[in-house]
Amino acid sequence: MATLESLTWLNRFLDDTPGDSEFGGASRQVPHACWSRVHPSPAPHPELILWSQEMAHMLNLERGQAETLAGGTPVPGMDPYAQRYGGHQFGNWAGQLGDGRAITLGEVETETGVVELQLKGAGKTPYSRFADGKAVLRSSIREFLCSEAMHHLGVPTTRALSLVSTGEQILRDMMYDGNRAYEQGAVVCRVAPSFLRFGSFQIHSSTGDVETLQTLVKHAIQHHFPTHSSDDDDGLVRWLNQIAQDTALMVSHWMRVGFVHGVMNTDNMSLHGLTIDYGPYGWLEDYNPGWTPNTTDNSTRRYRYGQQPQIAAWNLARLLEAMVPLMDEPERLHEVLTAYTDCFDMHHNRMWAEKLGLDTFAKQDEELVRTLNSLLQEVETDMTLFFRLLCSLQSPDISALRFAFYDESTIPEQAWNEWLSSWWTRIAGQPNREVMLQANPKYVLRNWMAQLAIDAAEKGDFSVCESLHELLLNPYDEQPEQEEEWFQKRPEWARHRVGCSMLSCSS
Ligand code: AMP
Ligand code: MG
Numbered sequence: 318m319a320t321l322e323s324l325t326w327l328n329r330f331l332d333d334t335p336g337d338s339e340f341g342g343a344s345r346q347v348p349h350a351c352w353s354r355v356h357p358s359p360a361p362h363p364e365l366i367l368w369s370q371e372m373a374h375m376l377n378l379e380r381g382q383a384e385t386l387a388g389g390t391p392v393p394g395m396d397p398y399a400q401r402y403g404g405h406q407f408g409n410w411a412g413q414l415g416d417g418r419a420i421t422l423g424e425v426e427t428e429t430g431v432v433e434l435q436l437k438g439a440g441k442t443p444y445s446r447f448a449d450g451k452a453v454l455r456s457s458i459r460e461f462l463c464s465e466a467m468h469h470l471g472v473p474t475t476r477a478l479s480l481v482s483t484g485e486q487i488l489r490d491m492m493y494d495g496n497r498a499y500e501q502g503a504v505v506c507r508v509a510p511s512f513l514r515f516g517s518f519q520i521h522s523s524t525g526d527v528e529t530l531q532t533l534v535k536h537a538i539q540h541h542f543p544t545h546s547s548d549d550d551d552g553l554v555r556w557l558n559q560i561a562q563d564t565a566l567m568v569s570h571w572m573r574v575g576f577v578h579g580v581m582n583t584d585n586m587s588l589h590g591l592t593i594d595y596g597p598y599g600w601l602e603d604y605n606p607g608w609t610p611n612t613t614d615n616s617t618r619r620y621r622y623g624q625q626p627q628i629a630a631w632n633l634a635r636l637l638e639a640m641v642p643l644m645d646e647p648e649r650l651h652e653v654l655t656a657y658t659d660c661f662d663m664h665h666n667r668m669w670a671e672k673l674g675l676d677t678f679a680k681q682d683e684e685l686v687r688t689l690n691s692l693l694q695e696v697e698t699d700m701t702l703f704f705r706l707l708c709s710l711q712s713p714d715i716s717a718l719r720f721a722f723y724d725e726s727t728i729p730e731q732a733w734n735e736w737l738s739s740w741w742t743r744i745a746g747q748p749n750r751e752v753m754l755q756a757n758p759k760y761v762l763r764n765w766m767a768q769l770a771i772d773a774a775e776k777g778d779f780s781v782c783e784s785l786h787e788l789l790l791n792p793y794d795e796q797p798e799q800e801e802e803w804f805q806k807r808p809e810w811a812r813h814r815v816g817c818s819m820l821s822c823s824s
Contacts, residue, residue, distance in 0.1 A: 318379035321386075325426040326394030330433075330511070333536040335529055336398070337443065344445050346413055349526055351517070351533055352398040357388035357420050358440025358450070360504065362484025366779050367461050367786065372478040372508055375427055387481040387504045388420070388439030395423040399442035400512060403520035404584025405635055407619055413520060414584050415444025418452060421512065431540070433511050434478070438504040451487045455771045455816070456824030457503035458782055460595040462770065464507065466762045466789035467592055472570040473563070474592040475509040491823050492612065492815060501775065509591055510541055515636040516584035522639040531643060537588060550645050554652055557640065561633055561657035563590025568629045569664035573672065574761055575601035575700045577622045579611040580822060583632045597820035599764050602807040603723065604693040604700040610764065610820045626665070630657055671756035672704055673740060674748030685743060688736055695732070697723035699806045704757035708750055713737035723806060758792040760803055764818065765811035 330352065337353035347353055365383040373380060384390075391397050399416035406414075420442065421435045437460065438452025457480050467474040485502035521530035534547050538556055545559065546552035567590045571578065578585070579597040587593040599610030606623025614620050620628060637650040644650065666678035669686050693703065703721035710717055715733035719725050762785065770781040788799055811817035 319377050320379060320392075321382050322392045322394070324376065324378065324394070326396075327424040327426060327431060328396045329424055329431070329540055330400075330421075330536065331396055331398060333539075334532055337401075339443075342443055344441070344447070345443050347401055347415075347443055348524060349529055350401050351529065352400050353415075353443045354396065354398050355420055355442045356440075357391065357397055357422075357436060359384070359389040360387035360439075360481065360483035360485060360502070362482075363387035363389065363504075364482045364484065365479060366482050366503070366774070367458075367477075367480035367782055369461075369465055369476065369478055371465075372476050375429065376425060376432070376478070376508075377427070378478075383479075383481045386436070386479045386506045387483050388436055391422060397422055399444055400517065401444065401520060402514050402516040402584055403523055404514070404516035404582050405519075405632070406582040406584070407614065407617075408631075410523065411582075411584075412523070413444070414516065416442055416512075417445040417448055418442070418450040419512070422506075430510065432508050435507050435509075435512055436504050437507060438483075438502065449487065451483075451485070451502050452504065452824060453487055453489055454482060454501040454503040454774060456596070457505045458771050458774055459598075459767050459824075460505050460507070462767060462782065462785055462789070463595050463598065463762050464592070465786060466792065467576070469790050470570075470574050470758055470761070470792050472574060472576065472592060473567045473590055475507050475512070475587070478506040478508055480505050489823050492819070492821055493823060509587070509593070510589055511537075512593070513537055513541075513588040514584050514593070515586040515588065515632055515639075516582075517588070519583060519635060519639045522642055525642075527642045530639070534640075534643065541589065547643070550649055553640060553643060554649050557637065557650070557653045558656045560588060560590065560636070561653050562660045564629050564633060565626075565657050565661040566590060566664055567592060568626050569661060569668050571625055572622075572665065573668045573756060574758055575604075575622070576761075577601065577609055577620070578625065579609060579614070579620055579820065581620045581625065581628045581632060583635050586629070586632045586636075596822055596824055599818075599820065600761050601700045602763060603697045604703070606690075606694070610818065612819050612821050626661055629661075630654060633657055668756065671752050674708070674744055674750060674753040676749065682743070685736075685740060688739075692729070692732055692736055695729050696727045699723065701758065701761055701763075702804070702806060704753075705759050705804075708748075708753040708757055710737070710748075713741035721806075755793055759795065760788055760792045760799070762789060763803075763807065764816070764820075765807055765814070766803060768811065768814065768816040771816065 334351035337350045363383040401415045441450035461477040461480045483502035486499040545556040585594040597611040609621045641647040670678040773781040
């Protein structure tokens, strides 16, 4: 096992792409650059709180070094920088955004490939705009636990190595309502092949900087999509098709497990089809496709659960627009959107086949799924409990699924029994239970579960964080000793509680 000093550090992104001539400095526009070198801000009292054994093992890294992982002096080999990117936020072009509070330490060579290590919350960069570059404990816990849980749920995601509390007090207006309060600071070290986003490309084409755009595309393809090329339209379309397919797969997994990202701005869309930037995300409990946990999005609910597949397509279209200057025949980019739709439909159909234990998804199953979707919305029904209990149903009778309903006296029993009978007939009484159990997790990071972990952690007790981290390493396993605590509907106290049903972008 090695220390951070003895890892093999690379700086391929800095070597390949143009950057800022200034080191650090005030918030500003940085034209023609892909990055700015920065100094992370050291924490006054760094303390290691959470650690991913798996990530450490992948890096061959021994536990510790909280100081460096909270923004202290970089070790030799690290060349910290903040990435420049732009983005469409809530449908509008927002111009330059960039890593306002993320600082990449460098890239590390591992046995399974090169990964980037990035600190979130280690201080200001030229992209911090009016904010402080810091992160609070509550949002850092949410990022650490959820990204690790997503990985074990089989959802493509960035990972987390560590969570360090900084010992600093940070002022936040949690619900943007004028009630500011001090909160504890923290830094997550997150890990991904790269943190390139759709917006990383958009920023250059939006300013007509085709040369930088081309350089960045070349870099991305060479290191992250080595079987592709940017030599001609064919190559570019094939590469973008890959991104479309990766994105479609990611979103279909979100739909499968009931995850709502909450802020699908184009700066939060990973080039690798990874779930990235865990902010005001949430998990469906009551199966309501119109739900979003993000109160900042209350008026239009643009990023609601049921609209995520369409939003991903919209975001992809913005990436494609950014590629127009590199194409001889830009109209060919339409092929990529078609590829996204076809690919999503394929994954979506397979998802339903797996969730319902069908051998394959046939045309006539569309009706079965449509009816199921509307029944699930008739009265408050818990998505995770419903599908998990369905896996072990022995006869087409809704009474065995009562536990999934929030008010058992309101269950539309006859309609449910009719649906269950048609499903039972479809599968000839023999659902593929093995497949169902792998498609319908028993445990997800429900909003109130994360909140319980946060409430305890804010008082210095990290045991709930540890328990949830552990529980969610095996979300498809029965873990009967955990049922009473975590295989549960949302408790009443969480219905209107900030942090459970209501979250903002403040973090
Ligand atoms: P997000 O909504 O987290 O994707 O952030 C949108 C933009 O705001 C990105 O450019 C972030 O880096 C930036 N940002 C968010 N929070 C902070 C903060 N506390 N300090 C500086 N920049 C921030
Ligand atoms: Mg972001």
